[in-house]
Amino acid sequence: MFSELDPLLHSALRLAVMSVLLGVESADFVFLREQTGATAGNLSVQLDKLAKAGYITVEKCFRGKMPRTVCRMTATGRDAFAAYVAALETYIRK
Amino acid sequence: MNNMHPEAAESLALINRMIENTRNRLSRNSGRPFLIWGYTTVAVSLFNYVVNVTGGPVGWSWSWFLIPVVGFLLTRLFPAKKSTEPRTEIDRIVSAVWATASLALIPVFAFVLFHGLSYRASLFGLIALIMAIATTATGRIVRSKIYIVSGYSGLILTLLFPLYDRYLKQLPAGRVDATMLNFEILIFAGVFIVMMIVPGHIFNHRSQRHVQ
Numbered sequence: 686m687f688s689e690l691d692p693l694l695h696s697a698l699r700l701a702v703m704s705v706l707l708g709v710e711s712a713d714f715v716f717l718r719e720q721t722g723a724t725a726g727n728l729s730v731q732l733d734k735l736a737k738a739g740y741i742t743v744e745k746c747f748r749g750k751m752p753r754t755v756c757r758m759t760a761t762g763r764d765a766f767a768a769y770v771a772a773l774e775t776y777i778r779k
Numbered sequence: 780m781n782n783m784h785p786e787a788a789e790s791l792a793l794i795n796r797m798i799e800n801t802r803n804r805l806s807r808n809s810g811r812p813f814l815i816w817g818y819t820t821v822a823v824s825l826f827n828y829v830v831n832v833t834g835g836p837v838g839w840s841w842s843w844f845l846i847p848v849v850g851f852l853l854t855r856l857f858p859a860k861k862s863t864e865p866r867t868e869i870d871r872i873v874s875a876v877w878a879t880a881s882l883a884l885i886p887v888f889a890f891v892l893f894h895g896l897s898y899r900a901s902l903f904g905l906i907a908l909i910m911a912i913a914t915t916a917t918g919r920i921v922r923s924k925i926y927i928v929s930g931y932s933g934l935i936l937t938l939l940f941p942l943y944d945r946y947l948k949q950l951p952a953g954r955v956d957a958t959m960l961n962f963e964i965l966i967f968a969g970v971f972i973v974m975m976i977v978p979g980h981i982f983n984h985r986s987q988r989h990v991q
Contacts, residue, residue, distance in 0.1 A: 695790070700793055704793065704794045704797035708802065709865035710866050710871070715863045716864055720797065770791075770794070773790055776787035777791065
């Protein structure tokens with residue numbers, strides 16, 4: 686019996702973002718873009734989807750005069766990520 | 780990176796790769812604080828040794844306070860991480876360890892300067908000991924063999940201070956003078972070379988090779 690994969694996480698870019706955020710307290714947009722190699726537009730759309738699902742928080746702020754977007758994984762996001770990995774394992778073990 | 784739906788095995792590989800890449804990226808230059816504090820401490824120590832041995836003015840010993848000043852300034856000027864790079868939980872824990880170790884130096888100063896009418900513990904020995912404890916703790920937290928080995932080496936090398944003291948005590952009274960204590964400064968510098976400079980270079984070299 687296979688567990689259902691969370692469709693929100695079962696996308697390469699969104700999964701990559703969540704994997705990066707898993708290991709850090711927070712990450713800014715520039716860092717996420719560099720790590721995932723995504724375009725700014727695509728990344729922005731995917732971050733919005735993750736934020737709407739409550740998996741991450743997106744905070745717009747300033748560092749000096751430079752605008753900055755900081756993303757942080759939420760407890761809901763951590764649970765969803767853990768459930769997604771557990772579901773993946775059922776597929777791998779088949 | 781695209782929005783395609785990967786296979787299960789690809790998803791797991793992607794997760795592993797992203798976690799590994801992020802870890803490698805964030806470990807880049809993380810040996811830099813060790814190099815900054817190590818070189819600053821060794822340079823100021825050797826300067827003081829030369830001043831003492833050549834019979835320079837006592838006032839120059841205030842230059843010891845250049846260590847925290849220069850170390851702090853260089854750390855701010857050459858941070859291990861760019862401002863856009865995130866901090867991890869491990870970073871926070873390691874910072875807390877070093878902040879606590881640095882604060883512990885205040886009572887150590889007080890202990891050495893004001894305690895003991897007939898005998899004073901070696902300030903160099905106690906500072907080296909605290910820094911060795913912090914290095915070892917850092918190594919264990921970040922699971923780095925380099926820092927664990929250098930930290931324990933530092934702990935062992937601090938034994939040179941009481942051993943040297945014991946050696947001086949065994950010498951005939953006429954052969955001992957205050958200048959012989961200057962050798963403690965060389966031991967102090969040596970401990971910092973082993974405990975901070977060597978591992979800092981090894982760590983930076985390895986992390987840069989990972990990134991390439």
